[in-house]
Amino acid sequence: MSSAEAGLELPGWSLAYSGKVRDLYVAEGQSLESAPEMLMVASDRVSAFDQVLEPAIPGKGALLTSLSLWWTERLGLPSQLAPDADARTPASVADRAMLVRTLDMLPIECVVRGRVTGSGLKEYQQVGSISGVELPAGLADGVELPEPIYTPAWKAPQGEHDENVSFERTVELVGREDAEAIRELSLSVYRRAAVIAAEAGLVLADTKFEFGRDRVTGELLLADEVLTSDSSRYWDAAALAQGRVESFDKQIVRDWLADNWAGEGEAPALPPAIVERTAARYGELLERLTAD
Incomplete structure (x- = not known):
């Protein structure tokens, strides 16, 4: 945990879980x-390649929370969100916290891809498909797909790596009704979001969603972050038309780490310039999407 987060104390709340970048609190007792x-x-923590990196990205937690709420x-x-969430959220974390109903989460990362890139590109180059979805031969990095594809992953227990799986495997994990529901919801939300992003001069290359059921009503809800720069790849459309990829997400961090770390031992600290560029790009994305 980042030193900036280690001393966080919220009267009336107890830390129940600390993930790579998010912390979950419940009422005391x-x-x-x-x-x-x-x-x-x-939090302001940033992760890449399953590593939590230092230092944190200033303002990141607030920016991503604002973006997630805006998209919702x-x-x-x-x-x-829980009833009267704004009024009952501690003031000290109001800009980067959401008081939410606790859900029974489905163990599936619902990844939707409109472009072939990142880990999906690597899998495609090896086997010609992504999560069992067969694709045409010869696709280049960043090429637009004829239709968005749903490429789910199994959410492994903490400390293990998530694993790309076929749709039929998700049926085995959560049942056909839920597997089909989260697939259709993910594709629908992605398609609508991609149109809105395009209106802001942005390409939504891919994103991932998570779903859970309300413990009281049984309603299936989109959970956690929604279309943030940590869960999605956003590219500048004008630059892409000229053959350049300009990212508004943590690709800056991924690229630097890939060039400066062999993947073993403790990851190196991020240089100030990389931290500043990443924070600036996160802020610019929010401004472009939410501009009137």
Whole structure:
């Protein structure tokens, strides 16, 4: 955990879980298994290649929380937010926290790709498909697909690597009804978001969603972050038309780390210039999307 986050104390709340970049709090005396609500705090930590890196990206948690809330409202999605969430969120973390209903999460990362790039490109180059979805031969990095594809992954227990799986494997994991529902919801939300991003001069190359069921109503809800720069790849459309990829996400961090770390031992600290560029790009993305 980043030193900037280690001393976080929220009266009336207890830290129940600390992930790579998010911390989950429940009311004192409760647990994640029993709590009807939880406080989801987005830290400024940044991760890449399953590593939490130092230093943190200043303002990142607030930027991504704002972006996630904006997309949820813009798309009219059923919200995980708890009743009167704004009034009951601790003031010290109000800009980067969401008070949400606790969901029973499905162990699937719902990845939708409109472009072939990143880990999907590597898998495609090896076997000609991504998560069992066969693709035409000869696709280049960043090429637009005729239609977005759904390429799910199994969310491994903490400390293990997530694993790309076929749709039929998700049926085995969560049942056909839920597997089909999250596939259709993911594709629908991606398509709508891609159109909105295009209006802002952006290409939504890919994104990932997570879903869970409300413990009281049983409603299937989109959970956690929604279309943020950590869960999605955004590119500048004008630059892409000229053959350049200009990212508005943590690709800056990924690229630097790939060039400066062999993948073994502790990852090196990010240079100030990389931290500053990443923070600036996160901020620019929010401004471009939310501009009137």
